[in-house]
Amino acid sequence: MSEHKMFRLGVVVNPFAGIGGALALKGSDGADIREKALAQGAEKKANQKMQLALSKLTELSSSLEVVTAAGEMGETVCQELGFNYRVVFQSEQAQTEGEDSEKAALAMVEEGVDLLLFAGGDGTARNIYHSVAGRVPVLGVPAGCKIHSGVYAVTPAGAGEIAAKMVRGELVSEQDGEVRDIDESAFREGKVRAKHYGEMRVPHDLVYLQSVKMGGKESEELVLLDIAAHIAEWMDEHADTCFVMGSGSTVAAVMDELGLKNTLLGVDIVKNKTVVANDVTAAELLSLTANQSTQLVITAIGGQGHLFGRGNQQLSPEFIKKIGKQNILVVATKQKLEQLNGRPLRLDTSDPELDNLLAGSFSVITGYHDRVLYPAI
Known part of the structure; x- marks a missing residue:
């Protein structure tokens, strides 16, 4: 669009999202699960998923002001893609936890982001919800083992396409996306216990009723x-x-x-x-x-x-x-x-x-x- 303030995009990556999936660990919640996955040679792929999403925005970089978290929580992928970015959160621990996602998201909300784009699974969605709730629009890049929540795009590239429409100023529908998560311990025993935690504002392709x-x-x-x-x-x-x-x-x-x-x-x-x-x-x-x-x-x-x-x-x-x-x-x-x-x-x-x-x-x-x-x- 010809007249627009710089679009402020928040980028948060849970670098450990999905790490237990390939090894059939039924999730990635908990430091012990992450340590077990890494010990068995699991690869961290959440940043790859975020890269697929953000690659849809590279041609719009001159219209973007990106705020993110240090290292693998967002800075790494922003740097690789050549975005101008600003770090607004730095974790104090080498192996990041859910509380780091919460603090990073809160810092970005306080920066007045127009959209918070995050990569993770249902656990990450819960973390984002705790900090954001309905204060700003959010959009999840699917990268976790569990994707029951309605705040995620169908694919990482799809998330990027929707974000690109917002940056261009096109009409984008908004809906309330449900945040749900399951009990991983019960899931490993073959029981699915999903719980509703709340709703967040989610952009999606324009819909005419x-x-x-x-x-x-x-x-x-x-x-x-x-x-x-x-x-x-x-x-x-x-x-x-x-x-x-x-x-x-x-x-x-x-x-x-x-x-x-x-x-x-x-x-x-x-x-x-x-x-x-x-x-x-x-x-x-x-x-x-x-x-x-x-x-x-x-x-x-x-x-x-x-x-x-x-x-x-x-x-x-x-x-x-x-x-x-x-x-x-x-x-x-x-x-x-x-x-x-x-x-x-x-x-x-x-x-x-x-x-x-x-x-x-x-x-x-x-x-x-x-x-x-x-x-x-």
């Missing part, structure tokens, strides 16, 4: 109904939260479906699916949401895709800082995003520091339980 397609394209009316249904359900799940409804036709369609009075070119406040105030000023917005759980529903305004700074100056920097990026729900149809022709969403809050904090990938609600990742600058 069949329910909103007509002649192979989105039906705008049906899509808006799907978006409204998603927001309505979200409001039910977040009772007593103040929802600030921004301007624009997409948000207006949501309000109309909820049967609520809407200010097309203004900002309204809704709580428990009831209008608290219509067409509020910046000062009123701060006052009415003070000391309350608050989320913002907003869409892109104008031909340049502005999220802030065009027709919604009531959303002051003070208000946006107060609620934080995690409480901003962006809604738009995929057609609307595609009409931007690859241009990123625009941030113009009148506070350059805030714009920089908000920059990066937004999870855009594009239908009922349907989301895409889209960049904003």
Whole structure:
């Protein structure tokens, strides 16, 4: 895409992932298993898997800012492929453990990565989940003995292809990927005991839901109904939260479906699916949401895709800082995003520091339980 901030990619490799597979050790968890595998001549192949993924990004290196962990936890493969990278974590032990993956992932989240790409198996997915949960999109490069979790691409190359689409600014769907792991000790005795640990945000190839397609394209009316249904359900799940409804036709369609009075070119406040105030000023917005759980529903305004700074100056920097990026729900149809022709969403809050904090990938609600990742600058 022509206009884009540098895409910040986090790279984490569990160098021991999959080491017990070829030797029929039923996994790689535990220092004793890893020592046994190495003693029997097992090869560490996780970095080879990550190399297959990252090779899909070499032609995009000028658009990438890579942050990684030292040595075999990511630095080695980044160096081999010629990426410009920065090490943000160094393990204190020669044989890395799960806690090192957790610390490395946390360091990368704090660096504001747009995507965390990690190589490992289900144990590594659990480690990443402990540090990341839903804070940033993640994508697993399959390298372990056990791949039960839904956070992995089908192949290492597939992971690289999806990451490349994100770097290029193409539309990429987002889904909640399940993190699961089995009890390896029980597995070695022939028993499969899988446990659900949580979910993480995972990018995958763009999907148009069949329910909103007509002649192979989105039906705008049906899509808006799907978006409204998603927001309505979200409001039910977040009772007593103040929802600030921004301007624009997409948000207006949501309000109309909820049967609520809407200010097309203004900002309204809704709580428990009831209008608290219509067409509020910046000062009123701060006052009415003070000391309350608050989320913002907003869409892109104008031909340049502005999220802030065009027709919604009531959303002051003070208000946006107060609620934080995690409480901003962006809604738009995929057609609307595609009409931007690859241009990123625009941030113009009148506070350059805030714009920089908000920059990066937004999870855009594009239908009922349907989301895409889209960049904003």
